[in-house]
Amino acid sequence: MKITFDNRKSMKIRYSGRSSDYITPSFGWGCLFKCTYCYMRRHKPSGLSIAKNTDQILQAIQDHIDTLGRKKPNQTHSQFWTYDISCNEDFALHAKHHEWRKVFDFFKYNPTAFGTLATKYVNKDLLDYNANRKIRIRFSLMPQVFSDILEPNTSKIVDRIKAINDFYKAGYQVHINFSPIICNQGCSDEYIKLFEQINELVDDEIKSSIQCECIFLTHNTKMHEYNIQNGCSDSESILWQPERQESKTSSYGSVNIRYKRNLKSTYKDFFLYLLDKHLNWCNVRYIF
Numbered sequence: 615m616k617i618t619f620d621n622r623k624s625m626k627i628r629y630s631g632r633s634s635d636y637i638t639p640s641f642g643w644g645c646l647f648k649c650t651y652c653y654m655r656r657h658k659p660s661g662l663s664i665a666k667n668t669d670q671i672l673q674a675i676q677d678h679i680d681t682l683g684r685k686k687p688n689q690t691h692s693q694f695w696t697y698d699i700s701c702n703e704d705f706a707l708h709a710k711h712h713e714w715r716k717v718f719d720f721f722k723y724n725p726t727a728f729g730t731l732a733t734k735y736v737n738k739d740l741l742d743y744n745a746n747r748k749i750r751i752r753f754s755l756m757p758q759v760f761s762d763i764l765e766p767n768t769s770k771i772v773d774r775i776k777a778i779n780d781f782y783k784a785g786y787q788v789h790i791n792f793s794p795i796i797c798n799q800g801c802s803d804e805y806i807k808l809f810e811q812i813n814e815l816v817d818d819e820i821k822s823s824i825q826c827e828c829i830f831l832t833h834n835t836k837m838h839e840y841n842i843q844n845g846c847s848d849s850e851s852i853l854w855q856p857e858r859q860e861s862k863t864s865s866y867g868s869v870n871i872r873y874k875r876n877l878k879s880t881y882k883d884f885f886l887y888l889l890d891k892h893l894n895w896c897n898v899r900y901i902f
């Protein structure tokens with residue numbers, strides 16, 4: 615897998631309002647993992663571009679922070695403006711290629727901003743760093759039976775769950791990212807098993823600090839065709855469920871496939887019911 619070190623040209627900071635308030639310019643573009651539901655497989659099918667102008671990106675973030683007024687509390691954070699540093703890659707997986715300590719230090723010592731990243735990789739190198747709860751790691755979790763097919767080579771789900779304790783102890787804030795949530799025949803049993811496993815493995819003393827975000831599967835026709843052409847029909851038997859899905863234009867203007875509106879509403883309610891039943895200590899930051 616080719617890794618290139620490039621000057622990132624776009625310093626655009628996008629509004630998110632979901633996992634974070636804003637999304638930073640891409641420290642990395644592309645991913646060494648190849649999750650079959652991930653849009654990055656189409657945008658950058660091979661290789662990984664690492665930004666070598668880290669300082670310039672951090673300055674762009676600081677300039678953006680300086681335009682913001684006082685933070686109004688919201689579900690992303692009650693006190694700090696939140697920035698996702700890992701939108702088009704898995705920053706934790708690629709950390710050794712990044713100046714990750716410099717990026718983490720920027721947020722750790724910033725009086726008004728807070729960094730966050732989702733990951734499917736347990737990178738123990740990051741444990742040798744005390745983020746003073748100014749970096750939030752969001753471990754992505756789904757039932758292992760789906761992960762085996764959809765997320766090849768990523769850390770085992772049980773290891774991601776155990777890592778919640780280790781990363782919390784090291785000084786990170788840790789949340790759970792249930793994403794993408796799959797709603798197929800029989801999936802609720804798998805989610806119940808997952809929730810029971812989380813309840814058993816997360817240390818009781820940190821449970822009240824762990825929150826979650828819940829994001830239902832988004833797919834699209836081009837991705838479906840790409841997967842079929844690239845030998846991922848097993849994945850497509852999970853991801854492509856036309857009888858349950860419909861087209862919808864995303865807030866970024868692309869046409870995606872999502873669970874049908876009325877079904878999704880039922881799925882959301884049921885997912886929240888299961889969460890409340892099995893993980894009632896885990897506050898849901900948002901679900902969509």
Ligand code: SF4
Nearest residue numbers: 645647649652703704
């Ligand atoms: S780890 Fe994240 S960025 Fe990488 S392929 Fe999977 S979903 Fe995409």
